[in-house]
Amino acid sequence: RDDSSQVILQSTDGNSTQPTLWVNENNSGRVVYNALGHDFVSVSHLTHQQLIKRSAMWACRATDFEVEAITLSQ
Structure with a gap:
């Protein structure tokens, strides 16, 4: 991960946050x-499944509407 990455979720274990x-995202x-x-x-949890699907759609440059539709259709 580099400085241009956007952290979406963090986990804390004791005094350490990761x-x-x-x-x-870059040009390529x-x-x-x-x-x-x-x-x-x-991966059996529905929320995690939706997150994986939405992440894949975002990475493939799907439209916001297409990404949102994954959550709404389930």
Whole structure:
């Protein structure tokens, strides 16, 4: 992650705060980093599934309307 990244979520463990979800955008593309968990339990949650789908749509430069539709359709 570099200084131009936008932190979306942070996690705190004791006195340490770490980025949990961040995005970065430049002329050549978009990046989404998600450290919320990648096991069956974490991706079984509907909210996490929506976040993954919306992140992928954003990274593919979908319109805001298309990204919003993912949440509304479920």
